[in-house]
Amino acid sequence: DCVPREFPAGTVCVCNATHCDDIEPLESFIAPGTAILYRSDSKGGRMDKSTVKQTSNPARITIEIDASTTFQEIIGFGGAFTDAVGVNLAALSNPAQDNLLRQYYGPSGAEYTLTRVPIAACDFSLRIYTYDDNQPGEDFNMTNFALANDDYQYKIPHLKQALELQKDNGGLKLFATPWTPPIWMKDEGDTFHGGALLKGEQDGPYYASYAKYFVKFFEAYLSEGLPFWAVTLQNEPSDWNTIFPTAKYQSNFIKNHLAPALKASPAAANLKILGLDDQRVYLPEWADEFAEDADALALLDGIAVHWYADHAKPASVLSEVHEKHPDKFILYTEACNGSPTSGNPAGPSLGNYTYGENYAHSIIEDLNNWVSGWTDWNLALNTQGGYSWFMNFVDSPIIVETNTNEFLKQPMYYVMAHFSKFLKPGARVVKLSMTRELPEKVKAIGAVMVDGKRYVTILNRDDYEDVTVSLHEKGVGSVYSTVTVPVHSLVTVIWTKY
Ligand SMILES: *[C@@H]1O[C@H](CO)[C@@H](O)[C@H](O)[C@H]1NC(C)=O
Ligand SMILES: *[C@@H]1O[C@H](CO)[C@@H](O)[C@H](O)[C@H]1NC(C)=O
Ligand SMILES: *[C@@H]1O[C@H](CO)[C@@H](O)[C@H](O)[C@H]1NC(C)=O
Numbered sequence: 001d002c003v004p005r006e007f008p009a010g011t012v013c014v015c016n017a018t019h020c021d022d023i024e025p026l027e028s029f030i031a032p033g034t035a036i037l038y039r040s041d042s043k044g045g046r047m048d049k050s051t052v053k054q055t056s057n058p059a060r061i062t063i064e065i066d067a068s069t070t071f072q073e074i075i076g077f078g079g080a081f082t083d084a085v086g087v088n089l090a091a092l093s094n095p096a097q098d099n100l101l102r103q104y105y106g107p108s109g110a111e112y113t114l115t116r117v118p119i120a121a122c123d124f125s126l127r128i129y130t131y132d133d134n135q136p137g138e139d140f141n142m143t144n145f146a147l148a149n150d151d152y153q154y155k156i157p158h159l160k161q162a163l164e165l166q167k168d169n170g171g172l173k174l175f176a177t178p179w180t181p182p183i184w185m186k187d188e189g190d191t192f193h194g195g196a197l198l199k200g201e202q203d204g205p206y207y208a209s210y211a212k213y214f215v216k217f218f219e220a221y222l223s224e225g226l227p228f229w230a231v232t233l234q235n236e237p238s239d240w241n242t243i244f245p246t247a248k249y250q251s252n253f254i255k256n257h258l259a260p261a262l263k264a265s266p267a268a269a270n271l272k273i274l275g276l277d278d279q280r281v282y283l284p285e286w287a288d289e290f291a292e293d294a295d296a297l298a299l300l301d302g303i304a305v306h307w308y309a310d311h312a313k314p315a316s317v318l319s320e321v322h323e324k325h326p327d328k329f330i331l332y333t334e335a336c337n338g339s340p341t342s343g344n345p346a347g348p349s350l351g352n353y354t355y356g357e358n359y360a361h362s363i364i365e366d367l368n369n370w371v372s373g374w375t376d377w378n379l380a381l382n383t384q385g386g387y388s389w390f391m392n393f394v395d396s397p398i399i400v401e402t403n404t405n406e407f408l409k410q411p412m413y414y415v416m417a418h419f420s421k422f423l424k425p426g427a428r429v430v431k432l433s434m435t436r437e438l439p440e441k442v443k444a445i446g447a448v449m450v451d452g453k454r455y456v457t458i459l460n461r462d463d464y465e466d467v468t469v470s471l472h473e474k475g476v477g478s479v480y481s482t483v484t485v486p487v488h489s490l491v492t493v494i495w496t497k498y
Pocket of ligand 1: 010349
């Protein structure tokens with residue numbers, strides 16, 4: 001069970017080397033006449049499980065699930081394995097480390113199926129580095145390319161464990177993202193400069209060389225037993241420490257350099273290629289500009305989106321992008337609370353349920369607008385919200401207490417599990433219709449799970465009104481699962497269609 005600890009902002013569940021609360025498993029067989037309910041809330045509920053008896057009388061609001069009207073297929077849910085995650089894991093004893101990884105990847109945890117891995121350093125690293133630094137001149141052939149000690153210490157051993165934990169349970173897709181190329185390749189020679197270009201003229205030697213850099217990364221990780229599923233071209237090209245500021249630079253590089261180089265390497269030939277990897281305010285324009293090059297568009301598999309500026313553009317822009325480019329999937333690839341730009345205090349707000357609610361709201365809204373999966377940022381940070389050489393402290397679903405061999409599971413962790421545990425790769429978002437409009441602060445998402453079970457998650461962010469709804473399947477007679485979703489709670493209901 002959860003061992004609670006109170007903080008001014010809320011409650012966390014404390015884990016150590018010998019104890020951690022499990023999420024109660026979902027049975028493969030759900031008895032006719034019943035549904036299973038999981039609930040998390042602002043009062044300390046953490047994926048609490050119960051059984052609902054179905055009845056023949058609906059409540060005032062009915063949500064009808066229409067499993068024959070299907071939308072996008074789920075790719076997965078997960079988080080990111082930054083160097084900071086490995087640094088924080090290293091502060092725990094081996095059994096506590098194992099416990100922490102099991103929370104994310106194990107069958108009694110959130111069962112993540114997606115993990116983002118930075119190519120070299122990001123702001124959540126001990127230092128800034130790439131895999132081909134310290135060149136007196138150019139190394140166009142990437143002859144001196146080498147993974148860093150940071151990879152061997154902080155990422156590779158844990159990623160292998162994660163892969164092992166998830167191998168029989170939906171699998172684990174890894175995707176990689178670079179922040180910056182080696183400095184000697186950049187026109188400004190300055191790592192921090194945002195919106196820089198590669199040196200020299202477009203398609204010159206630096207371009208071909210940078211494509212080699214990607215290939216070498218995937219070859220090096222594969223030789224450690226870690227195959228990748230996808231690559232995003234550039235983290236937040238609009239921000240600091242980046243290149244490829246426009247969709248045109250991205251489409252050109254993918255078409256003329258990256259895609260051909262990946263295809264030529266057995267370690268990278270099947271990688272999905274994702275563009276943008278930045279805020280949704282750049283949509284739909286980014287996609288339209290990219291699409292001006294039809295050859296490049298044919299090589300692009302998906303569009304990667306971050307959540308930080310969601311307030312500046314409604315989620316409907318995601319549907320707009322889907323309608324214009326229906327063969328490109330849309331994947332959320334980064335999100336966190338407590339970032340210095342969010343207007344909230346930077347770093348963790350221990351136990352704060354509102355932070356979990358923010359995740360749930362974003363995920364439901366995004367899935368209702370053709371997004372295929374959602375990736376959290378750092379899997380685990382310390383109590384300050386690091387380690388971050390850039391002092392860019394933020395929050396994370398799991399916080400490591402580096403002095404006591406403990407880690408703290410926050411509401412965000414359980415919120416992620418409401419989705420990740422049940423919506424495995426291949427699940428499908430389906431149509432929901434309500435007999436009455438849901439109150440403004442109540443949102444719902446419906447899906448059919450991989451094994452055919454029906455799944456509905458309902459979020460109530462209201463301060464005053466509990467909402468009672470009856471879930472019903474289209475075409476099935478008077479069978480209703482009636483549930484109450486109290487203020488500031490998240491409820492998942494799952495049943496089998498007979
Ligand atoms: C939780 O975080 C929200 C958003 O930053 C903040 O407004 C609220 O005060 C926090 N709650 C508590 C109890 O500190
Ligand atoms: C780990 O947590 C459990 C449950 O709270 C507690 O009984 C146990 O003493 C803890 N172990 C250590 C070494 O603190
Ligand atoms: C780079 O590799 C190519 C092809 O293998 C080779 O012809 C060329 O001499 C190499 N250049 C350098 C500077 O090592």
